[in-house]
Amino acid sequence: DQALYVVATPIGNLADMVPRAVEVLQCADLVAAEDTRHSQRLFSHFDIDTPLVAYHDHSDEERTNRILQRLEQGQTVALISDAGTPLISDPGYRLVREARARGIRVVPVPGACAFVAALSAAGLPSDRFTFEGFLPAKAGARARALEQLAAEERTMVFYEAPHRVADTLDAMADAFGSDREAVIARELTKAFETFHLAPLAELAAWVRADSNQQRGEIVLMVRGAEKRKADELDSESERVMALLLDELP
Numbered sequence: 001d002q003a004l005y006v007v008a009t010p011i012g013n014l015a016d017m018v019p020r021a022v023e024v025l026q027c028a029d030l031v032a033a034e035d036t037r038h039s040q041r042l043f044s045h046f047d048i049d050t051p052l053v054a055y056h057d058h059s060d061e062e063r064t065n066r067i068l069q070r071l072e073q074g075q076t077v078a079l080i081s082d083a084g085t086p087l088i089s090d091p092g093y094r095l096v097r098e099a100r101a102r103g104i105r106v107v108p109v110p111g112a113c114a115f116v117a118a119l120s121a122a123g124l125p126s127d128r129f130t131f132e133g134f135l136p137a138k139a140g141a142r143a144r145a146l147e148q149l150a151a152e153e154r155t156m157v158f159y160e161a162p163h164r165v166a167d168t169l170d171a172m173a174d175a176f177g178s179d180r181e182a183v184i185a186r187e188l189t190k191a192f193e194t195f196h197l198a199p200l201a202e203l204a205a206w207v208r209a210d211s212n213q214q215r216g217e218i219v220l221m222v223r224g225a226e227k228r229k230a231d232e233l234d235s236e237s238e239r240v241m242a243l244l245l246d247e248l249p
């Protein structure tokens with residue numbers, strides 16, 4: 001039946017593919033994929049022979065419209081990305097938005113997502129967190145982005161490219177302080193899966209000392225800033241109150 005299925009695929013370990021995802025991809029009329037060649041490997045592994053078309057958020061309007069037309073004709077389309085959950089630092093937003101605007105049913109098929117896997121096993125507070133995706137690539141813009149997060153009290157989660165991870169950890173130590181606790185989660189669900197928790201400056205040095213830690217796919221997580229203590233806040237408001245009272249006639 002007519003629907004756009006947003007289907008998660010594994011982030012490394014093919015055994016993480018959920019049965020419903022296989023079924024939906026097999027039964028769909030069309031699969032929109034970030035990189036059709038990449039997805040072909042997933043398809044052969046699971047005996048899926050549904051036609052694939054390329055889709056990115058910068059795909060031209062005509063391509064997006066062709067996919068939407070198929071949906072409007074009553075066909076079923078599935079959206080996948082190279083790995084993990086579509087729309088999470090991956091294409092799909094425009095298609096989902098447009099499909100919903102046209103009254104088309106959009107159905108998630110949940111599965112692997114790198115930041116959820118990372119956070120679930122890191123040992124940092126996970127009751128509240130903020131997902132920051134990729135930081136800007138240029139040093140200046142990255143430093144400004146981190147500066148704006150310096151007072152964030154929730155655990156912060158970032159995706160980072162391997163060739164930038166050491167510089168990013170240094171920049172994080174500058175912005176958040178050397179002692180702020182952080183975790184690198186690398187190659188999740190794969191043979192060289194690694195978690196390492198340490199204060200930022202130590203973590204940066206550890207990553208720099210071993211080039212293996214600068215390879216593969218990486219999630220960085222940083223503990224939030226210490227909450228300002230309640231009595232600290234109280235004395236601050238008392239001080240402000242006293243100043244204000246002094247000004248009263």
Ligand code: SAM
Nearest residue numbers: 011084085088090113114159160187188217218
């Ligand atoms: N949509 C994906 C998801 O659900 O997580 C994320 C896509 S994003 C383009 C790719 C980034 O996700 C990588 O650069 C890395 O930061 C993170 N990532 C993906 N797979 C990973 C893995 N197996 N281990 C660690 N990080 C991973």
